[in-house]
Amino acid sequence: MRDFPPELAILREKVFRKLEKVFQRFGFDPIDTPIVEYWEVLKGKYGGEAEEKLIWRFKLPYSEREYALRYDLTVPLARYFARFRPKLPFKRYYIGRVYRYDNPQKGRYREFWQADFDIIGCLTPEADAEVLNIVDTVFSELGFRGYVIRLNDRRLLKGIFEEELGLSGSIVLEVYRVIDKLDKVGLEGVKEDLRKLGLSDAIVDRIIELIGIKGGEEVLDNVEAKYGRNTDVNVALGYIRDILDLVYNPRNMVVDLSLVRGLDYYTGMIYEVWLKEFNRSLSGGGRYDDLIGIFMGKSVPAVGGSIGIEPLLDVGLEQGIFSLDTVTYTQVAVVYIGGVFKEAWRISRILRELGYNVYIDLARRDFKKQIKYIAEKNIRYLIIVGERDLKEGKVTFQDRETRERILIDLEKLSDILKERIMN
Amino acid sequence: MRDFPPELAILREKVFRKLEKVFQRFGFDPIDTPIVEYWEVLKGKYGGEAEEKLIWRFKLPYSEREYALRYDLTVPLARYFARFRPKLPFKRYYIGRVYRYDNPQKGRYREFWQADFDIIGCLTPEADAEVLNIVDTVFSELGFRGYVIRLNDRRLLKGIFEEELGLSGSIVLEVYRVIDKLDKVGLEGVKEDLRKLGLSDAIVDRIIELIGIKGGEEVLDNVEAKYGRNTDVNVALGYIRDILDLVYNPRNMVVDLSLVRGLDYYTGMIYEVWLKEFNRSLSGGGRYDDLIGIFMGKSVPAVGGSIGIEPLLDVGLEQGIFSLDTVTYTQVAVVYIGGVFKEAWRISRILRELGYNVYIDLARRDFKKQIKYIAEKNIRYLIIVGERDLKEGKVTFQDRETRERILIDLEKLSDILKERIMN
Known part of the structure; x- marks a missing residue:
């Protein structure tokens, strides 16, 4: 078996x-x-x-x-x-x-x-x-x-x-x-x-x-x-x-x-x-x-x-026509730094409702450990939610493959994802 | 069970x-x-x-x-x-x-x-x-x-x-x-x-x-x-x-x-x-x-x-939120009249290669029996291949739901289907 x-x-x-x-x-x-x-x-x-x-x-x-x-x-x-x-x-x-x-x-x-x-x-x-x-x-x-x-x-x-x-x-x-x-x-x-x-x-x-x-x-x-x-x-x-x-x-x-x-x-x-x-x-x-x-x-x-x-x-x-490289369906990880978990949770909810496959840490791990896990799972896109940025209504969007990393308005998030991710 | x-x-x-x-x-x-x-x-x-x-x-x-x-x-x-x-x-x-x-x-x-x-x-x-x-x-x-x-x-x-x-x-x-x-x-x-x-x-x-x-x-x-x-x-x-x-x-x-x-x-x-x-x-x-x-x-x-x-x-x-109305995935039936089976077979092949779900009779049944089966299976679209039309390079396209029925150039068939069927 x-x-x-x-x-x-x-x-x-x-x-x-x-x-x-x-x-x-x-x-x-x-x-x-x-x-x-x-x-x-x-x-x-x-x-x-x-x-x-x-x-x-x-x-x-x-x-x-x-x-x-x-x-x-x-x-x-x-x-x-x-x-x-x-x-x-x-x-x-x-x-x-x-x-x-x-x-x-x-x-x-x-x-x-x-x-x-x-x-x-x-x-x-x-x-x-x-x-x-x-x-x-x-x-x-x-x-x-x-x-x-x-x-x-x-x-x-x-x-x-x-x-x-x-x-x-x-x-x-x-x-x-x-x-x-x-x-x-x-x-x-x-x-x-x-x-x-x-x-x-x-x-x-x-x-x-x-x-x-x-x-x-x-x-x-x-x-x-x-x-x-x-x-x-x-x-x-x-x-x-x-x-x-x-x-x-x-x-x-x-x-x-x-x-x-x-x-x-x-x-x-x-x-x-x-x-x-x-x-x-x-x-x-x-x-x-x-x-x-x-x-x-x-x-x-x-x-x-x-x-x-x-x-x-x-x-x-x-024959190399299949590969085992895809280890997850998850496309986006919402990462949080500091006391902004509730806001990150809200963002992950919105992205899921838009149809994206979204990971958010459930174990109250610190930023470094979240990033390590995401790298191991090979999740491509990151939304980094930080306390300071958030006060200005901003989050960081990161593409682990192209190494693109940009600070964006929270309101623009869904537009950015729509541009980058074929769903 | x-x-x-x-x-x-x-x-x-x-x-x-x-x-x-x-x-x-x-x-x-x-x-x-x-x-x-x-x-x-x-x-x-x-x-x-x-x-x-x-x-x-x-x-x-x-x-x-x-x-x-x-x-x-x-x-x-x-x-x-x-x-x-x-x-x-x-x-x-x-x-x-x-x-x-x-x-x-x-x-x-x-x-x-x-x-x-x-x-x-x-x-x-x-x-x-x-x-x-x-x-x-x-x-x-x-x-x-x-x-x-x-x-x-x-x-x-x-x-x-x-x-x-x-x-x-x-x-x-x-x-x-x-x-x-x-x-x-x-x-x-x-x-x-x-x-x-x-x-x-x-x-x-x-x-x-x-x-x-x-x-x-x-x-x-x-x-x-x-x-x-x-x-x-x-x-x-x-x-x-x-x-x-x-x-x-x-x-x-x-x-x-x-x-x-x-x-x-x-x-x-x-x-x-x-x-x-x-x-x-x-x-x-x-x-x-x-x-x-x-x-x-x-x-x-x-x-x-x-x-x-x-x-x-x-x-x-x-609760009526599901139904058992969909009895087949098949979208198109290629029907033949007279000695044109080989041409109908060829058409069904092309449509399948275009990605449509296609039925063609395999039991050498006459036109009436083919139509009866298609109605029972509730297949929506029909391509009717007849000897006379075929000589002029034409077939009949039929939508059983809207009752539309048009004679079209064989070459236009894939365009017509692309217009009508969401795949």
Whole structure:
């Protein structure tokens, strides 16, 4: 778990506001669901490992029912949707915490933040393209460099595995789960784990070859030439081509057969925003046309994505596009010398009513200590209220950055601030 | 637990932004702490009833240690403070969820939101006054009517009980807890519960009389005349007078001896923002000079307050100062007729890049269905892209509110929107 001190909380707030604005521009609205769900809501949605080791599930000493902390924002969305049955298409975003009882390690936490956006009710590649355009917009507008959006389709893999290797049914999901660990365990690790599934060396080698395929449109052509008779492959290829035709920046997209995504519920297009330099995914998602049906009793298509806030902050700080320099929102400090506290208090009140973020000492500290604190907090503007000046209706305005320091009429204070501070 | 559909999530976001702005104006910065804490962090801080019935505490099937969901934002703040030891005074705000395993009832949830603001490191009435000024500013600027800020001091009560009734030690805390239920159980209920504590009828009657005392400065004068020799009473009176001298709107304050607050950790000033009409408290807090010391091993004074988001939304909606009319952030819908989807898609992209919140149909629906959806979502502006108009480089701009409908050059579109939409 992680505490966020002000400099990190302020940075995160700025990122949240930016993400929200992008989601809103794409016609999405917010919803909110609880962090605690009944265990049965989450059960059976994520696959064995999650259920047996990773989901925070529990009873209270005084509860009959079993609860769980949400594992992602997607299953709660499905439950929400079944409850409210909003008009279709339903486009919602949601920034919130999720919980996985993983072993804590650098950059990974047991509680972390996700920003999710989903489109429910569209079975068209337009919706998939919109999801990809959102992540592309987010990362390009935040200033990230060197990312690619890896793209695949569960039906493509399934069809190829069927056609070429004769694999089908639950073994395919298990193969996915092994391939999903590629970035963590490497090719040799994947080989070993595939063998553990009981696959022959020949099949394992062929899977390794297949997941090496990546590139642009030419990959689609090659796959079509070889596996185009397979229905799943055919549908997937047409779908991916339609998507690539609608994305804002096709140059940022790479078709990558090694991309599988770990969760069971994906049914079609899947994607990841990948930073090779950091060997990290900043966002992932895809199409999950069957999940909502579990709660509804009837099939409802859906596609969406999720942005990992911790990876985004970590990488953004490392790339130098974010900084932790803003340690306070406070713009102005009203400092007092001598017995003029009440007048300084009155001035701070007026400035706050004008909308400025204002600090005034509450601890009856002397002038020197007030100044020291203000320097440490890096508050830029000072209004110094002194006994002598005040008798003449004046205060000192100081800009710690430009080192400007002027004696001004108290009446002019709000004009001076209006000139200097963009609010 | 509660789901927030878009209209409620949008309203809540607006309220959050307003609260944050007020906190920032008073020189506060945000922090964030996890929702899950180790049980031992919460243990012993809230009193018996909370620990035995209300705190969400649990082990996972695979955890050795016991966890708990935070019961308020104050104890996590104390833990945070002991960990980071930031410069004093430390002024932080935090809007987040907290958990109480209460019996769910109208307007009360097991997961709910609080907006907290605290000043750590100031033992002066200036800090208490700043806390009261914040809540006063919040509720007056949000437009709430008919609220008063009830004010008391734990030392005042303690001194009076000691002086007049000979009560001291843990029985005083128990008496507080009974009095705290006054709004729920009424005077007769309090009487009964006081008797259950083993107090004589004479003492019970006297307590009932005492907690009937409320009013302005005259209350302080009367109390001083009667109990002024008691040190606690004397300190508290001086303190409250100093506070009243520094609050922005003394008219909104009422000294009220029946206010005790339920939690064990308060040590001095306590307050509640009270709406008589609704018999509800929208905010409460006070001074807790000993709590942080538990985590630090040395005494650190603190004072703060908490705003209950659910009561605030409920009462605001009932008073008509909030509405749920905004069901979407989306401003513009790009509608297409016939085979011009790709051009409509291109236009929606441009408008989004200009910063507008734009909807475009993703489900290949016909014109009539697009219009129906837009009306249901109450999206105000429409850009209608038709095959014939498009050949002449034109689209239709429509304002659903003013019923204006004009054919314009595609090139003029951004000018028209800039004129009509305040962004």
